[in-house]
Amino acid sequence: MKDTIVPGLRIETRRGFTVLTLPAQISWQNYAGIREGVSRALSLAARPPAAGSGTGGRGAGVVVDFGDAVLLDAAGLVLLARAETRARLLGCQLRAVVPDASAPVRRALDATGLGRLVPVFPDVASATAAPPPGRRRTSPADTADVLDAIRALHPADAALAPAPSAPSELTITTAAAPDGDHTVVHLAGVLDQRTVPRLGETLTSLVEGDLRHLMLRMSARLGLRCDPLPILLGIRWRVAAEGGCLSLLEQPAKLREIIDREGLGSVFTACRTAEPAA
Structure with missing residues (x-):
């Protein structure tokens, strides 16, 4: 199953996981469309799988693949924090893929504490190969401190994106x-x-x-x-x-x-x- 909601945003299924591949650039301009895609992916993962799928009572979870995406502002971090809360409410797991451990995306996850809430993997293969945990409790996660940390990043949104290679004037x-x-x-x-x-x-x-x-x-x-x-x-x-x-x-x-x-x-x-x- 594949689908495109906004340019560059793809949803597919791998090993029982719903994998959401994000567009090359993430900002407040495409936030609403990506949020819709994340919501859809979580709803798909929360459904009981088809008979004989071997994934137990529900889908394995959702993998958000940042790939080579660039965060032009804090929109992607807000999206992930809110998705983590909804995933807990639905009782499914949320995982993130950030290929480069030194990438601005990974540094932002660590700085805001999101990396402690959402397991981070280097690629989709490892994210979908790790065994899914059992059904999680459905109490909401306390992400207030994470969102506060993300808000604190707003004055330094540019630090989330690579510096331009050519000198600027x-x-x-x-x-x-x-x-x-x-x-x-x-x-x-x-x-x-x-x-x-x-x-x-x-x-x-x-x-x-x-x-x-x-x-x-x-x-x-x-x-x-x-x-x-x-x-x-x-x-x-x-x-x-x-x-x-x-x-x-x-x-x-x-x-x-x-x-x-x-x-x-x-x-x-x-x-x-x-x-x-x-």
């Missing part, structure tokens, strides 16, 4: 807004783990130079390879304490998604109406 220019109070900071290029610190240094220098009404204008083509919220929030809190503001103009879609996810849409607004410089 970020161009930062400033201009005075027509109102005479605000300073417009123009960004072009790429924001990643290498360039975000430089943005922080630039904004800090402006603040220390008594420019506390800042408007950050991002090019429509600005590449976003990490979560810049820690830097932006730090500057925002600093200027707000002195009656200033940090507003964001023309945010890239991925940044808007992160801000909406964190419920911070109202934070990055100007403290007074200002017409930005073109």
Whole structure:
């Protein structure tokens, strides 16, 4: 039995296990479709197997195969934590496959404690060859601490994905807004783990130079390879304490998604109406 729910997501059966192969990239953009696939896989595993299948009273369990998938944010970790809780409620086992023990996915599982809740195997063959345990108790698992750890990863979502091989560039220019109070900071290029610190240094220098009404204008083509919220929030809190503001103009879609996810849409607004410089 094979099925495709979202591009790159596959469900099949091996040795009585329902194996869910994840797409090459996992993020909040395809989270809903993958969550549906995981839910379906768990429902299939919880059904009593066909007569003569030799797997006992129910399916052996579910194997979530990360393969070569890249976590663009913490969506995959939230998905796995919630799937572990549902698997316990259904009384079936959940296993994960992460081929490389040093991969960002494996480091994230260890950092959040998920690796202690979900058995991790190097490949699907070993995951499906290990004998399934007996029926598990159906009390819910306490994953609150795991989810808290995952939330703590949000400011460092980029650490879940490999750094780009090519050097990245970020161009930062400033201009005075027509109102005479605000300073417009123009960004072009790429924001990643290498360039975000430089943005922080630039904004800090402006603040220390008594420019506390800042408007950050991002090019429509600005590449976003990490979560810049820690830097932006730090500057925002600093200027707000002195009656200033940090507003964001023309945010890239991925940044808007992160801000909406964190419920911070109202934070990055100007403290007074200002017409930005073109």
